[in-house]
Amino acid sequence: MEKIISIKNLNYTYPEAKTPAINDLSLDIYKNEWLSIVGKNGSGKSTLTKLIDGLIEASSGTIAVDGQEINEDNIWDARKKIGIIFQNPDHQFVGATVEDDVAFGLENQGMPREQMIIAVDHALELVKMSEFKKRDPQSLSGGQKQRVAIAGVLATRPQIIIMDESTSMLDPDGRKTVLNLVEQLREQQDLTIISITHDIEETELSQRIVVLNDGQIVKDGKPEEIYDLGPELTNYGLEEPFSSKLMSTLRESVKLPEGYLSGRELKEQLWKLHSNM
Amino acid sequence: MDKIILGRYLPGDSLIYHLDPRGKFLLTFYFVGIVFFANNVASYALLLAFVLFAVYLSKINFGFFIKGLKPVFWLILFTVILQLLFTPSNNPIWHWGIFTLSKEGMVISAYIFMRFILIIFISTLLTLTTTPIEISDSIESILKPLKRINFPVTQVALMLSIALRFVPLLVDETTKIMDAQRARGVDFGEGGLIKRIKSFVPILIPLFVSSFSIAYDLAIAMESRGYKDGEGRSKYRVLSWARRDNLTIIFMIGLTIILLFLRSY
Numbered sequence: 333m334e335k336i337i338s339i340k341n342l343n344y345t346y347p348e349a350k351t352p353a354i355n356d357l358s359l360d361i362y363k364n365e366w367l368s369i370v371g372k373n374g375s376g377k378s379t380l381t382k383l384i385d386g387l388i389e390a391s392s393g394t395i396a397v398d399g400q401e402i403n404e405d406n407i408w409d410a411r412k413k414i415g416i417i418f419q420n421p422d423h424q425f426v427g428a429t430v431e432d433d434v435a436f437g438l439e440n441q442g443m444p445r446e447q448m449i450i451a452v453d454h455a456l457e458l459v460k461m462s463e464f465k466k467r468d469p470q471s472l473s474g475g476q477k478q479r480v481a482i483a484g485v486l487a488t489r490p491q492i493i494i495m496d497e498s499t500s501m502l503d504p505d506g507r508k509t510v511l512n513l514v515e516q517l518r519e520q521q522d523l524t525i526i527s528i529t530h531d532i533e534e535t536e537l538s539q540r541i542v543v544l545n546d547g548q549i550v551k552d553g554k555p556e557e558i559y560d561l562g563p564e565l566t567n568y569g570l571e572e573p574f575s576s577k578l579m580s581t582l583r584e585s586v587k588l589p590e591g592y593l594s595g596r597e598l599k600e601q602l603w604k605l606h607s608n609m
Numbered sequence: 610m611d612k613i614i615l616g617r618y619l620p621g622d623s624l625i626y627h628l629d630p631r632g633k634f635l636l637t638f639y640f641v642g643i644v645f646f647a648n649n650v651a652s653y654a655l656l657l658a659f660v661l662f663a664v665y666l667s668k669i670n671f672g673f674f675i676k677g678l679k680p681v682f683w684l685i686l687f688t689v690i691l692q693l694l695f696t697p698s699n700n701p702i703w704h705w706g707i708f709t710l711s712k713e714g715m716v717i718s719a720y721i722f723m724r725f726i727l728i729i730f731i732s733t734l735l736t737l738t739t740t741p742i743e744i745s746d747s748i749e750s751i752l753k754p755l756k757r758i759n760f761p762v763t764q765v766a767l768m769l770s771i772a773l774r775f776v777p778l779l780v781d782e783t784t785k786i787m788d789a790q791r792a793r794g795v796d797f798g799e800g801g802l803i804k805r806i807k808s809f810v811p812i813l814i815p816l817f818v819s820s821f822s823i824a825y826d827l828a829i830a831m832e833s834r835g836y837k838d839g840e841g842r843s844k845y846r847v848l849s850w851a852r853r854d855n856l857t858i859i860f861m862i863g864l865t866i867i868l869l870f871l872r873s874y
C-alpha cells in the first residue's frame with residue numbers, strides 16, 4: 333500500500349502550555365484508507381489535523397504529504413491536496429450563498445470563471461445540494477450546511493479529506509447521510525479519509541482506528557481489535573461500543589464466543605442460541 | 610428587530626431586481642442628491658411621480674414602503690413641526706411668543722416632508738430589491754479606482770461580505786445569550802438608565818468572546834481552503850451591465866433635465 337501521509341517523531345507544545353499536545357508521534361496513513369483517530373477531549377486530535385495542514389508549525393519532527401516533506405515553501409501545494417471539514421458548519425462558511433461558498437476554494441486557486449461554474453455545479457451535484465445553489469447558508473439545516481462544506485472541499489479535488497469532528501453537531505440522520513456520502517466518494521475517487529471523533533460509534537465505516545491519548549498513539553489497529561478492548565477503552569476517555577457493552581451484560585447468563593462481535597454477528601449468535609434451546 | 614424594513618432584502622422578480630446593482634446603487638445616491646434641487650410644487654410632483662413609478666415597477670407591495678417610514682416617523686414629525694412653527698415670516702397667520710405660523714412655513718414644511726418621503730422610499734426600494742452581497746459587490750467595483758493609491762479594495766470587499774454574512778448569525782447568537790442570561794435572572798429593560806446599561810454587560814462580553822472564536826475558526830477554515838491574501842484570486846460572481854441599465858441612466862438624465870427646467874420655471 334502506498335503511503336499518502338507519513339508523520340515522524342512529531343512534537344508540538346502550545347505556547348504557555350506545560351505538557352506537549354503532541355508527544356513524539358509517528359504515524360503512516362495509506363492511500364484510499366479510511367482512518368479514524370479517536371481520543372478524549374484534549375488528547376491532541378485537532379492539533380494533529382492542524383499540524384498536517386500546516387496551520388500550526390511543529391516544534392520538531394517531520395510530516396510528508398504525498399511523498400513530499402512539508403515546509404514553509406511548499407505548504408500551499410500540500411494544502412491543495414488536503415481538504416478539511418470542520419466541526420461547526422456555521423463558522424466555516426465564507427460565501428454569502430451556497431454556490432459562492434463552494435467556489436471560494438477555487439477562487440483562491442485562481443481558476444477561470446467558466447471552469448469554476450462547471451466545478452461548482454458538479455460538486456453540488458455530488459452532495460445532492462444543486463437545488464439549494466442560490467440559497468443563503470443561514471436558511472439551511474445543520475446537515476445541509478455540512479454537505480455544502482463537503483462540496484466546497486470536493487470542488488478543489490483534494491486527495492485527502494480530513495473530517496475534524498464534522499458530524500458532532502448533526503442529528504443521527506444528518507450524521508449518517510454525511511458519513512455514507514463520504515464513504516461513497518472514497519470508493520469512487522480514490523480519496524483518503526481521516527476522520528477525527530471522540531464518539532466510538534462513529535468509526536463503524538473506518539478500516540483502521542488510531543487511539544490517541546495525551547498526544548501519543550496508544551492503540552492502532554483494525555476496528556474489531558479496538559472494539560475488542562471493551563472496558564479498557566474507558567481508560568482513554570472513550571465509551572465502550574454498544575454491542576460490546578451488551579455482550580458483557582449477556583455473558584453473565586448466556587455463553588457467547590470470545591472476542592468482539594458486531595451488531596449483526598451478535599444477532600446471528602443469538603438466533604443460533606435461541607434455535608438450540 | 611424584525612420591524613425595521615430599511616436595509617432588508619425582499620426576494621422578488623421584476624425589472625428593478627434585474628438592474629445592475631452598481632447602477633442601482635449609484636443612481637439611488639444620485640437621486641438623493643437631486644431631491645435637494647427641487648424647489649417648487651411641480652418639481653416635487655415630478656420626483657414623487659418618478660418614485661411611485663419605480664415602486665410600481667418593482668411590483669413590491671406598497672405597504673412595505675409605508676412600514677419603512679415607521680422607525681423615522683417621529684423624526685419626520687419633529688422636523689416638520691419645527692419648520693412649521695419657527696419659519697420667520699412678514700405676514701404671519703398666527704403669532705404667539707417665539708412661535709409663528711405662516712404660509713411660507715407651511716410650504717417649507719411640506720417640502721421637507723416630501724424630501725423625507727422621497728429619500729426613504731428610494732433607499733427602501735434599493736435595499737428591498739438588492740441583496741446585501743450585491744451591494745457589497747457594487748461597493749467593491751465602485752472603489753476599484755482606489756487600488757491605484759494602494760487601497761486594499763479586495764480585502765475591504767471580503768471583509769464587507771463576511772460581515773454581511775455573519776449579521777444573522779450574530780443576531781441569533783445575541784438572542785441565545787439574552788435568553789440564557791434571562792433564564793439566570795438577568796432583567797433587561799428594567800430599572801433606571803445606569804441599571805439598564807449595566808444589564809447589557811452580560812450580553813456584550815459573551816458576544817465579543819464568541820465573535821473572537823468564530824473569527825478564529827473562520828480564519829483557520831479559510832486558510833485551509835487556500836486563502837492567501839486576496840491576490841491572484843479569480844472571481845466566481847460577476848456583475849453584468851445590460852441594455853436596460855443604459856436605458857435607466859438615460860431615463861435619469863431625462864428626469865434631471867425636466868427637473869432643472871421645472872426648477873427655474
